[in-house]
Amino acid sequence: xxxxxxxxxxxxxxxxxxxxxxPETSSAPGAPPASxxxxxxxxxxxxxxxxxxxxxxxxxxxxxxFGDRRQGTDRNRAALDWIEQQLKSYGCANVERISxxxxxxxxxxxxxxxxxxxxxxxxxGSTPAATAGxxxxxxPARGGARPRGERxxxxxxxxxxxxxxEKLRALNSQPSAAGPRQEVYCTKVGTTHPEEGYxxxxxxxxxxxxxxxxxxxxxxxxxxxxxRVLNSPDVQTERSVRFALWNNEETGLNGSRAYVDQxxxxxxxxxxxxxxxxxxxxWLGLIQHDMLLFDHGMPHDGVxxxxxxxxADVNIEFQSASKQAAQSxxxxxxxxxxxxxxxxxxxxxxxxxMTNTDSTPFQDxxxxxxxxxxxxxxxxxxxxxPHWHQPTDVYATFSDKDFRLGLNAAQTTLGAVLQLTGxxxxx
Numbered sequence: 001x002x003x004x005x006x007x008x009x010x011x012x013x014x015x016x017x018x019x020x021x022x023p024e025t026s027s028a029p030g031a032p033p034a035s036x037x038x039x040x041x042x043x044x045x046x047x048x049x050x051x052x053x054x055x056x057x058x059x060x061x062x063x064x065x066f067g068d069r070r071q072g073t074d075r076n077r078a079a080l081d082w083i084e085q086q087l088k089s090y091g092c093a094n095v096e097r098i099s100x101x102x103x104x105x106x107x108x109x110x111x112x113x114x115x116x117x118x119x120x121x122x123x124x125g126s127t128p129a130a131t132a133g134x135x136x137x138x139x140p141a142r143g144g145a146r147p148r149g150e151r152x153x154x155x156x157x158x159x160x161x162x163x164x165x166e167k168l169r170a171l172n173s174q175p176s177a178a179g180p181r182q183e184v185y186c187t188k189v190g191t192t193h194p195e196e197g198y199x200x201x202x203x204x205x206x207x208x209x210x211x212x213x214x215x216x217x218x219x220x221x222x223x224x225x226x227x228r229v230l231n232s233p234d235v236q237t238e239r240s241v242r243f244a245l246w247n248n249e250e251t252g253l254n255g256s257r258a259y260v261d262q263x264x265x266x267x268x269x270x271x272x273x274x275x276x277x278x279x280x281x282x283w284l285g286l287i288q289h290d291m292l293l294f295d296h297g298m299p300h301d302g303v304x305x306x307x308x309x310x311x312a313d314v315n316i317e318f319q320s321a322s323k324q325a326a327q328s329x330x331x332x333x334x335x336x337x338x339x340x341x342x343x344x345x346x347x348x349x350x351x352x353x354m355t356n357t358d359s360t361p362f363q364d365x366x367x368x369x370x371x372x373x374x375x376x377x378x379x380x381x382x383x384x385x386p387h388w389h390q391p392t393d394v395y396a397t398f399s400d401k402d403f404r405l406g407l408n409a410a411q412t413t414l415g416a417v418l419q420l421t422g423x424x425x426x427x
Contacts, residue, residue, distance in 0.1 A: 042341065042342075043424070043425065044342075044415065044418045044419070044423065044425075045342070046425065047229060047232075047235060047414070047418060047423065047425065048342045048411055048414055048415055048418075050228075050229045050232070051225060051226075051229060051407060051410050051411055051414060052407075053400065053403060053404060053407050055225060055228075056221055056222070056225055056403060056406060056407050056410060057403050059086075059220075059221035059224050059225055060213055060217045060218060060221040060395060060403070060406075061395055062082065062086075063079060063082075063083075063204070063211075063212075063213075063217040063220055063221060064211035064212075064213050064217060064394065064395045066078055066079035066082070066171075067168060067171040067172045067210075067211060067212075068172050068206040068207055068208055068209060068210055068211060068212045068393075069204060069205050069206050069212055070172070070176050070205060070206065070207055070250075071102065071176060071181065071205040071247055071248045071250065071251060072102065072176035072177045072178065072179065072181070073174045073175070073176055073177075074174055075171065075172070075174065076204075076205055076247070077182075079204060080097075080182060080183070080184055080204065080245075080247070083184055083204060083220070083224065083245055084097075084184045086224055087184065087186045087224065087227060087243070088186075090224075090227055090228040090231045091231045091232075091233065092186035092187070092188065092227050092231045092243065093186065093187055093188070093189055093231075094186055094187045094189070095184065095185075095186040096184070096185060096186070097182045097183065097184050097185075098182065098183050098184075098185065098255070098258060098259050098262060098263075099180060099181070099182050100180075100181050100182075100254070100255070100258035100262070101179065101180055101181065102178050102179065102180075102181045102248055102251065102254060103178055104178045153383065154380075154381065154382075154383050154388060154389075155389065156207055156208060156389040157208045157209055157389060157390050157391055158209075159209070160172070160173065160209055162209060162390075162391045163209040163210065163391040164391070165394075168209075168210070168211065168391075168394070169209065172209050181247050181248055181254070181255065181258075182247065183204070183244070183245060183246050183247040183248075183255045183258075183259070184244075184245050185242055185243060185244040185245065185259075186227065186242070186243050187240055187241070187242050187243070187281075188227070188230050188231055188237055188240060188241040188242075188243075189240050190237050190238050190239040190240040190241075190281070190421065191236050191237065191238060192238040192239070192422070193238055193239045193240070194239075194240050194276065194277070194278055194281065195240075195268050195270075195278045195281055195282060196239055196240065196268060196281050196282040196283075196284055197239045197240030197241055197242060197281035197282070197283075197284060197421070198239070198240075198241050198242070198283075198284050198285045198286070198287065198417060198420060198421065199241075199242045199243075199244055199283060199285070199286045199287070199362075200223055200226055200227075200241060200242070200243050200244070200287050200289075200413060200417060201223060201243070201244040201245070201246060201256070201286065201287070201288050201289065201358060201359075202216050202219030202220045202222060202223045202245060202246070202288065202289040202290060202358075203216045203219065203220070203245070203246040203247070203248075203249030203250075203255065203256075203290065203358055204216065204220045204245045204246065204247060205246075205247050205248060205249055205250055205255075206250065206393070207250045207389055208388075208389040208390050208391060208393055209390075209391045210387070210390060210391045210392060210393035210394045211393060211394040211395055212393055213293075213393055213394055213395045213397065213398065214291050214292070214293045214294055214373075214385070214387060214388075214393050214397075214398065215290070215291045215388060215389065215393055216249070216289070216290050216291060217395075218289075218291060218292040218293045218406045219288075219289035219290050219291065219292055219371075220245055221406070222289050222292060222406060222409060222410045222413065223243050223244075223245060223289060224243075224245075225410055226243070226410060226413055226414050226417065227243040229414060230414070230417070230418075230423070234425055234426050234427065235423060235424075235425060235426075236423065236424055236425075236426050237418075237421035237422060237423045238421055238422030238423075239281075239284065239420070239421040239422060240278075240281040240421075241417060241421060242281065244256075244259065246259070246358050249290075249358055253357075253358050253360055253361060255358070256358035256359075256360075256361050256362070257361045259361075260361040260362060260365070263280045264365060266279060266280035267280050267281070267282040267283055268280075268281065268282035283362070283365065283366040284366070284367070284420070285327075285331045285366060285367040285368070285369075285420070286359055286362045286366055286367070286368040286369070287331070287335070287369055287371060287413055287416070287417070288357055288358050288359035288368070288369065288370045288371065289370075289371045289372075289409065289413070290357050290358070290370060290371075290372055290376075291372055291373050291374075291380065291385065291388070292314075292371065292372065292373050292405060292406040292409045293373060293398050293402040293403060293405055293406050294308075294373050294374075294384075294385045294387065294398070294402055294405075295308060295309060295312035295313065295315075295373045295374055295384075295405055296308055296309055296312075296384070296385075297309045297311075297312075297384070298379075298382075298384060299383055299384065299386075304383075304384065304385075304386050307399075307401070308399065308401035308402050308404075308405065312346050312373075312405055313346055313347050313348060313349045314339060314343070314346055314347070314348040314349070314371060314373075314405070314408055314409045314412055315348075315349055315351065315371070315372045315373060315374055315375055316332045316335050316336060316348055316349065316350050316351070316369055316370070316371055316372075316412075317332070317350070317351045317352065317353055317354035317355075317369060317370045317372065317375065317376065318331070318332050318350075318351075318352055318354050318363075318367075318368065318369050318370075319352070319353070319354040319355065319359075319360075319363045319368070320352035320353070322363040322364050322368070323363075323364040323365075324363060324364060324365065324366060324367050324368065325352075327366075327367035328354075328363065328367045328368050328369055329350075329352070330367065331367040331368075331369050332350045332369045333350065334416050334419070334420065335348060335350075335369065335371070335412055335413065335416045336348045336349075336350050337416075338411075338412050338413075338414075338415030338416035338419065339408070339411070339412040339415070341415060342411045342412065342414070342415035343408040343411045343412050343415075344404075344407075344408060344411065345404055345405075345408050346404075346405055346408040348412055351375055353375060353376070353377050353378065354368070354369065354370045354376065355376050355377050356376050356377070356381075357370045357372075357376060371409050371412070371413060373385065373405065
């Protein structure tokens with residue numbers, strides 16, 4: 001009896017229906033298995049293909065002509081003018097500026113201070129950083145990752161003589177001064193829902209006596225390249241996209257805080273009733289970009305590998321302690337899915353320890369994520385990038401493998417934004 005049951009069971013298990021075949025479609029003995037038809041190409045892929053490594057590198061190179069772009073200097077203002085002209089050349093509508101005032105707090109920047117040392121600061125109309133490490137300091141903010149494992153000392157270089165390139169040292173020599181500040185933004189206006197949209201952002205200022213090529217030329221170039229592609233005449237989006245380049249990140253997220261303070265109450269309100277025009281679309285999400293090139297792994301015996309690691313990834317973070325944590329996580333997963341579909345080389349990883357970045361002022365108001373080369377609190381803060389705020393943060397430091405990691409971040413963000421905004425190609 002038992003052998004009879006076994007024989008019947010084997011016949012059942014090996015039947016064509018159970019194997020997913022019918023007698024008519026079963027392959028002949030020895031024939032190769034039938035191949036699964038390839039899925040049709042994504043209709044948005046031609047838009048993604050308009051990003052290129054050489055264009056991305058060229059934009060970073062253009063930013064480095066202004067040195068470290070330290071806020072409160074002529075080189076910072078010249079870089080701002082250059083960014084504005086580039087955005088206009090892409091056809092980005094409503095290129096505008098936010099104005100605010102940067103004030104050095106009492107007891108900072110006085111006698112004995114390095115003439116180019118960044119100090120804690122406040123901005124008129126903005127709130128101070130309220131969490132430990134919220135100004136780009138040493139410790140993570142609430143919910144931030146705790147540095148563990150091998151740690152390498154990090155800090156900001158304020159020694160001009162550490163920059164061995166005499167021309168670059170001279171370019172970066174003008175000290176920062178308190179006073180009026182500006183930052184630039186532009187908008188891709190949605191065709192169906194211009195009253196709501198997403199913000200794609202990075203900070204354009206830097207420190208350290210280098211060229212700020214990675215921190216944050218890499219993020220600024222990403223935003224500019226995504227703006228260039230999305231503002232092609234044959235690309236339409238149902239919802240709006242705002243491209244923002246913050247200033248004063250290195251002094252306490254002052255530029256992004258000023259933007260939030262000045263613009264949050266204007267969301268979704270028509271400029272003139274019945275006009276159908278909106279100076280501030282209602283925020284649906286913020287995607288921030290900061291340092292995208294260098295993922296060489298954990299230092300070993302205090303030394304970081306010279307080569308980009310094969311397992312490098314695009315790090316996407318949200319803040320689990322924020323009021324918009326669930327919405328931010330959902331936005332993060334959207335970017336992960338876009339990376340899976342559109343990024344050519346490096347995968348994405350999602351974490352919940354977003355901290356010390358210009359998305360912080362937004363995180364309790366709207367879904368907010370930060371796109372980086374590494375986890376901000378537990379990895380960058382532990383010395384995984386030895387060029388952070390150093391004179392070696394120059395274009396020549398980075399290889400094509402490094403730049404390609406930044407390009408993959410751009411593919412990730414562009415793919416997500418195309419999907420989120422209902423983008424399509426038109427003839």
